[in-house]
Amino acid sequence: xxxxxxxxxxxxxxxxxxxxxxxxxxxxxxxxxxxxxxxxxxxxxxxxxxxxxxxxxxxxxxxxxxxxxxxxxxxxxxxxxxxxxxxxxxxxxxxxxxxxxxxxxxxxxxxxxxxxxxxxxxxxx
Amino acid sequence: xxxxxxxxxxxxxxxxxxxxxxxxxxxxxxxxxxxxxxxxxxxxxxxxxxxxxxxxxxxxxxxxxxxxxxxxxxxxxxxxxxxxxxxxxxxxxxxxxxxxxxxxxxxxxxxxxxxxxxxxxxxxxxxxxxxxxxxxxxxxxx
Numbered sequence: 001x002x003x004x005x006x007x008x009x010x011x012x013x014x015x016x017x018x019x020x021x022x023x024x025x026x027x028x029x030x031x032x033x034x035x036x037x038x039x040x041x042x043x044x045x046x047x048x049x050x051x052x053x054x055x056x057x058x059x060x061x062x063x064x065x066x067x068x069x070x071x072x073x074x075x076x077x078x079x080x081x082x083x084x085x086x087x088x089x090x091x092x093x094x095x096x097x098x099x100x101x102x103x104x105x106x107x108x109x110x111x112x113x114x115x116x117x118x119x120x121x122x123x124x125x
Numbered sequence: 126x127x128x129x130x131x132x133x134x135x136x137x138x139x140x141x142x143x144x145x146x147x148x149x150x151x152x153x154x155x156x157x158x159x160x161x162x163x164x165x166x167x168x169x170x171x172x173x174x175x176x177x178x179x180x181x182x183x184x185x186x187x188x189x190x191x192x193x194x195x196x197x198x199x200x201x202x203x204x205x206x207x208x209x210x211x212x213x214x215x216x217x218x219x220x221x222x223x224x225x226x227x228x229x230x231x232x233x234x235x236x237x238x239x240x241x242x243x244x245x246x247x248x249x250x251x252x253x254x255x256x257x258x259x260x261x262x263x264x265x266x267x
Contacts (some may be wrong), residue, residue, distance in 0.1 A: 004260035008248025013258040023266065040266045047263070067249045087245055092255040100248035103241040 001095065003047050008100040015102065035084070035104050038076040042086060046074060046097055050088075054078050063087070071100070 007013040019036050022028050028036060045052040055074035063071035069089050076084035087101040198204050211228030218224055237245070251257065 005263070006257035006260055008244070009251040009256055009258060010247065011244045012248060016258070016261060020261075020266070036266075040263055043261070044263055044267060063245070069249065069253070071245075071249075087241075089249070089252060092252055092257055096257070096260075098248070098252050098257045100252065101241050101245040103238060 003095055003097045005043050005047050006096055006098045008098050012099050042074060042076050050097060
C-alpha cells in the first residue's frame with residue numbers, strides 16, 4: 001500500500017512549500033540542500049512503507065497519550081547519533097500520513113548541551 | 126486523647142476532646158461547641174470516619190552537613206569539590222561572597238525542543254479537524 005504524504009498545517013506545509021519551491025529554482029543553500037535530500041528520501045520510504053528499517057519508526061507513547069492519536073517518530077538518517085527526526089500520524093483520511101513536525105538538528109552534547117542543563121530535584125528540606 | 130462513654134441515650138455517647146458524639150435522627154452525629162454543624166447534611170463531623178488528611182508516613186529529611194572543609198582556589202581561581210556526586214552544577218555568587226552550587230542534570234536526548242513541540246501541537250489540532258495539506262508530489266525530487 002502506498003500512502004499519500006500530507007504536511008501538517010501551518011508550519012510543515014509552509015516549510016515544505018518553501019523548500020520544494022526553492023529546490024526547483026535551485027535556491028537552496030548547502031545545509032538546506034542536505035536537509036531536503038534527507039527529507040525527500042525519508043518521505044519516499046514513509047510513503048511506500050512506514051515501518052521501513054531505515055526510518056526506525058516507532059510510536060512515542062507519551063505524545064500519543066497527550067494528543068489522543070498515535071504519534072510516530074522516524075529518523076531522517078541512519079547510524080547517525082544526532083539524526084534529524086520527523087513526527088507523523090496516520091490520517092486525516094484512510095491511506096494518508098500527515099507529517100506533523102520536523103526536528104532537523106537535534107541538540108546533542110556538542111551543540112548547546114549546557115543550555116539544556118536542567119535543575120535536578122534537590123533533597124526535600 | 127480520651128474517651129468518655131455515657132450509658133444514657135440522651136447523653137453524649139463518646140467525648141473526644143471537645144467533640145461530642147450524640148444520637149440524632151440520621152444516626153450518630155458529632156457536635157462541637159465552637160464548630161456549628163449543618164443539620165441539612167452538608168457538613169458534619171463524624172468521629173468514626175476520620176476525614177482529616179493523614180500525615181505522610183515518610184518523614185522528610187532535613188538537609189544535613191555531610192562534609193565540612195576549608196579549601197583554597199588555585200592559580201586559575203578553581204576550587205575542587207571533594208567527592209562531588211553531580212557532574213554539572215548551577216553556581217550562584219551571592220553579594221556576601223558566598224557561592225551556592227545546585228546539582229543539575231542533562232535533559233534526556235529524547236526530549237523534544239519547545240519549537241518542535243509547538244509545531245506538533247498546531248499540526249495535531251488541525252489534523253483532528255481533518256485539515257492537512259494536499260498530498261505532496263515527490264516525483265520531481267527523486
